[in-house]
Amino acid sequence: MRAATLTKFDAPLTLRDVPVPTPGRGQVRIRMHASGVCGTDIHVWHGHFPVQVPVVLGHEPVGTIDELGEGVTGLKAGDRVGVSWVQKGCGACGHCQRHQDLYCDEAVTWMNHGGGHCEFMIAEAAGCTRIPEQLDWATAAPMFCAGFTVMSGYRNAAPRPGDRIAVIGIGGLGHLALQVVKAMGHELIAITGTPGKEQEARSFGADHVLTVKQHAGQELAAMGGADVVISTSNSMAQNSQVLAGLRPEGRFVTMAAGSEPIAVDPLLALSRQIVVKGSMQNRRADLVDVLELAVAGKVKPKLELYRLDQVNELMTRQKDGKVRYRGVLQIAR
Ligand SMILES: [Zn+2]
Ligand SMILES: [Zn+2]
Known part of the structure; x- marks a missing residue:
């Protein structure tokens, strides 16, 4: 599969051909349909975030469940989902006990498994949120970070x-x-x-x-x-x-x-x-609510659409502040 990979900070992303990954316990493999590009991606690209390279960028990923790892219940192949920044906490600390896994020191994010600028992404099942049928992929993607x-x-x-x-x-x-x-x-x-x-x-x-x-x-x-x-x-x-x-x-x-x-x-x-x-992405309810506003047509991102192989063009426009107003990679229809 193709994956737009950050191999060196401040250098163009590399479109690499890598093996299709296998989901581990509690994880899912998602066939990516779209993946948004966010201002934060530019901070990551500059090396301002604690990521290990090589890493696949993309924290507004949406697609269909393709394969379930061991122990995953409540999701099945074909389900439409997106993945938010924080996918899962440790489950045991005080923050996790309060369902505030965003504060967990061991929170799992796209930085652990890689993000959505690729054809198949691995995510924690716990990090998946369902996308209503009425929403097209490109509209849904920006809800997962920006919205x-x-x-x-x-x-x-x-x-x-x-x-x-x-x-x-x-x-x-x-x-x-x-x-x-x-x-x-x-x-x-x-x-x-x-x-x-x-x-x-x-x-x-x-x-x-x-x-x-x-x-x-x-x-x-x-x-x-x-x-x-x-x-x-x-x-x-x-x-x-x-x-x-x-x-x-x-x-x-x-x-x-x-x-x-x-x-x-x-x-x-x-x-x-x-x-x-x-303020940052707080309770998961906020994501579900903004998805519902999108379904109602009250929130509608204004999009620039690109193919996966145009990711560097989009990243450059993002860096230069030229995107009006959200850039989304369309990966599969
Ligand atoms: Zn973002
Ligand atoms: Zn925790």
């Missing part, structure tokens, strides 16, 4: 009915965050540092669009501020600024990784009692 992440981000903001919510950073995650927030019925502001995204931001559900000129926070405040700011922006300068646009007891939730710090003005923080919070 899951933004649904958890929305929930981590502790939104209240009537909250005015802003999303800063309109890319792969942000365009889905806008749609999730809109689906939940909030007044919605899209904030972007890139001119020319206004019309598309409105098509994703934004009631207002702020294209930042000087200072994201002051400009947001001038528009009346927001109770919640959900950030998918890699600009930590803008993330720092935008806090000034939070209303009293506002919540800022960030999902974007970066090496720069976010600066919090302590006087601002205490006078308005704001919360600054990080």
Whole structure:
């Protein structure tokens, strides 16, 4: 089978021909239909994640169950599934006992077994989530990282009915965050540092669009501020600024990784009692919920589609910030 493999950091992925893998105990083999490319893949490619090379990238994998390993129940050949980042915890630690395997020190992820940019992927059965029949593969794939992440981000903001919510950073995650927030019925502001995204931001559900000129926070405040700011922006300068646009007891939730710090003005923080919070894929229920929003047509990723052998073209566009708005590899129809 073909597998797009990271063999050396910062070097193009290699399309290798490797043996079809056999699932071990508790695992499944999935015939891949599609696999999304995420901004995090670029961090991995640069060597910012603890992966051993060679490794197959791809943490938005979707496909059909092809073979079951020993001891797998509840799944059968032909089932449509996707695999989320954390597939399984150790089962024994306090976090796992609380069904919070995302915090488990021994959590199994795609970094252990390899990801979805290949024809057949091995995954823990526990990491598989069913994909509703109505969803096509390319639409389903981005739900497994981007969609899951933004649904958890929305929930981590502790939104209240009537909250005015802003999303800063309109890319792969942000365009889905806008749609999730809109689906939940909030007044919605899209904030972007890139001119020319206004019309598309409105098509994703934004009631207002702020294209930042000087200072994201002051400009947001001038528009009346927001109770919640959900950030998918890699600009930590803008993330720092935008806090000034939070209303009293506002919540800022960030999902974007970066090496720069976010600066919090302590006087601002205490006078308005704001919360600054990080968020990642949290409860599996968030993934199931965003899949259901996709089935309802309320969340619809805007896609660029590629073949597996075009993976480096897509990775380059992702690195350069040119993807509008999610790139997906179509592997089998
Ligand atoms: Zn991701
Ligand atoms: Zn554990």
